[in-house]
Structures are given as structure tokens and as C-alpha cells.
Amino acid sequence: MTAPAIETRELRKNYGDVRALSGLDLTVDRGEFFGLLGPNGAGKTTFINTLVGLVHKDSGTAEVFGFDVEDDYREARDRIGLAPQEFNVDRFFPIIEVLEHKAGYHGIDSEEARRRAEDALKTVGIWEKRDTRFNWLSGGMKRRFVLARALVSDPDLLILDEPTAGVDVQLRHDLWDIINRMNDEGTTILLTTHYIEEAERLCDRVAIMDSGRKVEVAAPDELMARGTDTIDLGLADPPRTAPRLDVEGVTEVAVTDGGLSVTAAGGSQTAPALMRELERTGHTVTSLDIRRASLEEVFVDLTRDDREYAEVSA
């Protein structure tokens, strides 16, 4: 059987009294575009650094394409390209040489390393800056360069830790195009981001992490379907107080200027029954608008629930 791109079981890591990872179980399939969402301190970067050897786990297992990240670290790391959140770039050399060195560390001979370095710089659009040192690049170019460095070893697993943090819209879309192309060509992508729209747009599946563990994992659409939608109803004769609506799925009813705002799980399934109930109680519905729950709302709900659970457990 083919091993998944990433598989962790009961992965734990503590920093003193702080639990960074508390029994994380996660599987990322080969070729998948996988998002990792979570508030600051959720354990996302610790998880990534465990995969590449910058963090030593306390217990549990972590494998990359079937290779244990500690026992078979050379095989595991050879398959990973990492674009970290922080700029950890060698400032002594022009950027093209930094890329050649990185390729060389992966065992790629000098001629091929040069070719790959050139390709990577062209791919991310900073070829003309090849003889410049990292310090002298603009913020956006630095972000592009970090991606180029992750690409230069032609990884099977590309890990991107907040790749579009602080970049403008145009660059964000450029980076999305590059990452999508890599994924289309078969590279597994692990993306952490604070931009929910990014996860919604790019990822096949997302895991929501909080307090060092996985809270939920599903396709963005599935997660959004689990959220509560908002149904805005226009009424010919708006009531002064919210009526009691005996409809399955409805969680909250509020009076608005021209009608009602109803919160319900699965808005499109609930709407017909809702309209029938309103007409049965003497109201005339003049308009209807369903606003789907965004992934951001689901994310906030899930992480809030998890914190409440953690507080109660404690």
C-alpha cells in the first residue's frame, strides 16, 4: 500500500508547561492540497517543524511518504520543500547562489543546481534580481524568493507556512497560481494560513487545529455546510417581536426592518419549510435571501467551542 504524504499518530510536544502538540493525529494524502487553519499558538508551526527536524517530538510518530522523520530523516527531508513564515535566508550570498547551495545540500550536482536555481527564480518572477543579496529585496520579492528556495529541490511535498502573510493582492494571486500549478503537477501541498479565503479557494481539505490538536478535518464545502446559514426574509407585515417558528434546524430568529433574520443549519434545506410555516401563521413572504456560513465563521465557531471544551475540562 502506498504511504500517505504525511501521517502522524499521537504526536506530542511540550515546551515546559506549554503543550504545543497534544496527541495530533493527521493524514495528508499524496497529491492533496491540504490546509492547516488555527489561531496563533495552535501548534501549526511546531507541527511543520517536527516534520523537517527543527523540533524534536516528545512522543508519537510522524512519517513523510512512509519515512519516519527522525529514524529516516534523510529520506523524509529529501522529499520536503519548506517555505517558512520567518525569513531564514543566508545573507552572505547573491540569491541565485543561495538556491544553488540549497540544491547542492539535496545532492544535486552543480550544473543541474544552476539550471534549477535559474528556473526557480524565473518561476517566481525575480530572475532579474539573481545577483542581489536577500537583504536588498523588497518584502514581496523576499516572499517570492522563499518560495523559490522551497521549489529548487523539486519536492514531493511542499510545505508553505503563511506564504502570503503581508503581501499585496496581486502577489497573493501570483503565488496562488504557482502553488496551484505545482499541485496540478502532482506535488502535495501543506498550507498554513490565516487567510480563510485562501484555504477556501485552494484546499481540497482543511484541518482546523487548536491547542495542539486537530479539531476538525474536512473539505471546505463540507465544513461550511456544517455551519449556520442566515436566511433574510422580507415580510409584508413585519411583526414587532420575533415569532416562535416550529421548524427543524432553526436556531435563532430576529426581527429586522422589513422582516426577519433567521439563523439555521443548512439554509437552503430549511427555507421551504420556513416559508410554509410563516404563511401558515398568517405572514406574507415578499423576499428571501440565503447567506451561506463562511469558512471563517465555521472556523471561529469550532475553535471557540474547542476552547470552551478545554476550559470546562480543565
Next chain:
Amino acid sequence: MNRNTTQFLTLVRREILRFVRRPYNTFLPPIITNTLYFAVFGVILGSRIGEIAGVSYLQFVLPGLVVLGAISDSFENASFTIFHGRWNDYIQAVLTSPMSNRSMVTAYVSASALRGIVTSLLIVGVGLVFTPVPVANPLYLVAFLLIITTLFGGLGVIGGLWATDFDYLTVMNQFILRPLVFFGAVFYSLEVLPPLWRNVSLLNPMVYMVNGVRYGMIGVTEIDPNTSLAVLTGVTAVVLAIDFLLFKRGYGLAE
């Protein structure tokens, strides 16, 4: 060339380029410093001292200055490159690569040893301006220089991993290494010391290094060179083993 060799040579090349491209920081200081040593200690003071162990004072101090330059620069190179890489996190590009821990350590130590040897040659070059430089036992000279620079490259790795600020590097180089070398019979013969201080000096490992290189250059030593070489080789092996272990455990490198 196999992948392991390519990985190793890439890191060695990177390390060599780092110091070769900054000669004002790496090679010019030992040239200036040693020119001053030769001018003051050799020419001005040396003319009043006369011969020691059958050679001029300049020729007597030259091996000691070679050792001082070699160990300072090999130690400084390894400790700086490791610490600076940690300080700015760019050492992570190496650490997250598929290189073996041993290969990383060997590359850092080899490049640092090479820098120490280049510095030695520069000091000899400066010495040639002031006096003929004899090479009485070339094999011993090469062996001692190789083992000394490797040993201090290895110690520099430990220093670079241990340091948490630039002050640590200064403390190690200026307050530990230099005093040991200065009291390691660089500028004087052990014979001129009272018996007590002569015996105390024998506890200083630098004495064995200085005497070994002196034997290689002028053929005179106060300590058996084979014993010195054997002890230094053993100590170097221990230091490298510690380097490997520290990298494996991620000391100063991984959380």
C-alpha cells in the same frame, strides 16, 4: 559524484566562499597583526635577546605565531559560522536538508581547518619578509597543522552551538584561547621558567601544539613530538565525537 559527496562539497564550498570573499575580515587581520609581532618582538626586542635553541629569536617565535593564528582562525571560523547561522536562522537551510549530521559537522570542521591552514601560510609568508623560514621536519609540520586546525574547528563547532550571544564568541577567543597560547611557550622557551612554572606550563595543551610545530619548522622541541601528536589526535577524535552527538541531539539547533 554520489549524492553524499555533492552535499558535503556544497557545504564546504559555501563555507570557503564565505571567508575567501571577505579578506578584510578574514585574512588581512592576521597579516597586519603578525607583521606587528615580527616587527616588535622579533626585530626590536629579538636583536637584544640573541639565539634561543640555536636559532634566532624571530625563527623561534615564528612557530608559536603560526599556531596562534591557526587555532584562532579555525576556532573563530567554525564558531562564527554556526552561531551566525543560528542567530539568523539560515542554518536551517542545511538542517532541513537530507545531509547526514556527520556530513554537516565534517564540512564545517574541514572548511574551518582549511581557513586555519591558509592563515598559517600567510603568517609564514609574513615571516619570510623578516627571516629565512626553515622546515626541518615537513611531515610533522603538516601533521601538527592538520590536527591542530581540525581540533579547533571541532571546538569551534561546540562553541558556536553553545553561544547564545556574540559576547560568548569574544569570551572564548580572547579570554580563553589567547591567554592559553601566550602562556604556551610561544615567546619563550620552557627552559627559562622556574621548575614549578615549567611543570604548570605542561598542563597547558597549547605547549604541545607550539612545540610540535616548532619541531616541524626548526627541528627543536622540549616535548616528544610523537607523544604530542598521539595525544592531540585522541583529543581531536573525542571533540569530533562530541560534535556529532550534539548535532544528532539538535543541541542549540532544534527545539
